[in-house]
Amino acid sequence: MKDIQSHRKDEHVSLAEHFYQDQAKAGFQQVRILPNSLPEIDKAQINLKSQFGGIVTDCPFYIEAMTGGSSYTGKLNASLARIAKATHLAMAVGSQSVALKQPALQSTFETVRKINPDGVIAANIGANHSAVDAQKAIDMIDANLLEVHINAAQEIVMPEGDRQFNWLTNIKEIVQSVSVPVIVKEVGFGMTKQTMQKLAAIGVQSINVAGHGGTNFVKIENERRHDKVYGYLQDYGITTVESLLESQALQNKLHILACGGIRTPLDMTKSFALGAEMVGIAGKILHSLLREGEEQTIQMITDWQEQLADLLTLQGASSIKQLNCQNLVFDAALRDYCGQRKIEIN
Known part of the structure; x- marks a missing residue:
C-alpha cells in the first residue's frame, strides 16, 4: 500500500492540474505598464542575469518547487x-520531508542532480524541521x-496537517547553520x-x-478532505502583487523573490518593476509538461526568455533592475489597498 505522504504528493499534482486556470488572479490585471515610445536602446544591450538567493543566474525566472516523493x-x-x-534555468524541488522519513524515496529527488549536474538547484523543506x-x-x-517553506494555511486545511506553528526558532537555526543560502517562501x-520584518530580524x-x-x-487540501468544510477559505491570503507592494520598504535590506500566478513574461516584467529580483x-510549467510534453515546454520557456528581452527593450531597460514602480499605474482597488496598509510606492 502506498504511504500516505507519497499518495499526497500524487494528489497534489493531480489537483493542481485539475484546478489550473490560464488566467490567474494574482493581481497583475490591476497593474498597467506605461509605454515608452522612445526606448533608445538596442536589444543586444539587454542583460537578463539576476540573483537567486544571492547566486547569479543567467535568467531572472526559475522552475519553482513542485514535486518529488513518489514514483x-x-x-x-x-x-x-x-x-x-x-x-x-535554476529549479527547486518539492518538499523533501517525505524522503527524510523514507530514504527509499530519496531517488525521486536525487534524479534532479544526476540529470543536471551543473545546474543551480534549490532543496526544499518545511519550517517545522x-x-x-x-x-x-x-x-x-x-x-x-535551500527553500524553507511556510504554509500554515495549507497545514490547517490539510486533513493530516500540522497544528503547531512555532517556526521562527527553527528558521533562525537553519539560516545560521546550513551550508548554503536560505530562501524563506x-x-x-x-x-x-x-511577516517579512520578523524574518529579517532573525537573519x-x-x-x-x-x-x-x-x-x-x-x-x-480541501478537495482531499471527506467533509470539504474549508471551501470558504479559498480566497484566503493576499495576492502576489499585494505581497510585492508589502515588501517595498524592505527591498533595500532583503532579496525579494515572487511566485504565484505568474503566467507570462508581462507578469514577470511587472513583478520586476514591483521589486522582485x-x-x-x-x-504554468507543470500544465505545459503534462499537456504538451518536455520539448514543447522547453520551447515555451525559450520563447519566454526571448520575449522577456523584447519587453525590457520596449521599456528602454537594459536589465530588470532598471524597472521600478515609476513604470506602473495601479487601479483604484490596488491604490486603496496601499492606502489602508500605509504603503508608500517608491
Missing part, C-alpha cells in the same frame, strides 16, 4: 530537470540553495510587511512572497 512525481522531477538543463534535517535535504541533492498565501536575507492567485493549496513559475 510518479520522481519521473516529473526528472522531466523538470531535463527542461531546466536545456533552458539553463530542524537545521539537521535541513542540511540532510541539501546534501541529498547537492543543492546550491510562502506557498501561495502571500506575506505582509510584518533571513532572501524571501519569496509567494502570493495568492496561482496554485491554491486551500482548494487542493527573481520570479518562480510552477503551475
Whole structure:
C-alpha cells in the first residue's frame, strides 16, 4: 500500500492540474505598464542575469518547487530537470520531508542532480524541521540553495496537517547553520510587511512572497478532505502583487523573490518593476509538461526568455533592475489597498 505522504504528493499534482486556470488572479490585471515610445536602446544591450538567493543566474525566472516523493512525481522531477538543463534555468524541488522519513524515496529527488549536474538547484523543506534535517535535504541533492517553506494555511486545511506553528526558532537555526543560502517562501498565501520584518530580524536575507492567485493549496487540501468544510477559505491570503507592494520598504535590506500566478513574461516584467529580483513559475510549467510534453515546454520557456528581452527593450531597460514602480499605474482597488496598509510606492 502506498504511504500516505507519497499518495499526497500524487494528489497534489493531480489537483493542481485539475484546478489550473490560464488566467490567474494574482493581481497583475490591476497593474498597467506605461509605454515608452522612445526606448533608445538596442536589444543586444539587454542583460537578463539576476540573483537567486544571492547566486547569479543567467535568467531572472526559475522552475519553482513542485514535486518529488513518489514514483510518479520522481519521473516529473526528472522531466523538470531535463527542461531546466536545456533552458539553463535554476529549479527547486518539492518538499523533501517525505524522503527524510523514507530514504527509499530519496531517488525521486536525487534524479534532479544526476540529470543536471551543473545546474543551480534549490532543496526544499518545511519550517517545522530542524537545521539537521535541513542540511540532510541539501546534501541529498547537492543543492546550491535551500527553500524553507511556510504554509500554515495549507497545514490547517490539510486533513493530516500540522497544528503547531512555532517556526521562527527553527528558521533562525537553519539560516545560521546550513551550508548554503536560505530562501524563506510562502506557498501561495502571500506575506505582509510584518511577516517579512520578523524574518529579517532573525537573519533571513532572501524571501519569496509567494502570493495568492496561482496554485491554491486551500482548494487542493480541501478537495482531499471527506467533509470539504474549508471551501470558504479559498480566497484566503493576499495576492502576489499585494505581497510585492508589502515588501517595498524592505527591498533595500532583503532579496525579494515572487511566485504565484505568474503566467507570462508581462507578469514577470511587472513583478520586476514591483521589486522582485527573481520570479518562480510552477503551475504554468507543470500544465505545459503534462499537456504538451518536455520539448514543447522547453520551447515555451525559450520563447519566454526571448520575449522577456523584447519587453525590457520596449521599456528602454537594459536589465530588470532598471524597472521600478515609476513604470506602473495601479487601479483604484490596488491604490486603496496601499492606502489602508500605509504603503508608500517608491
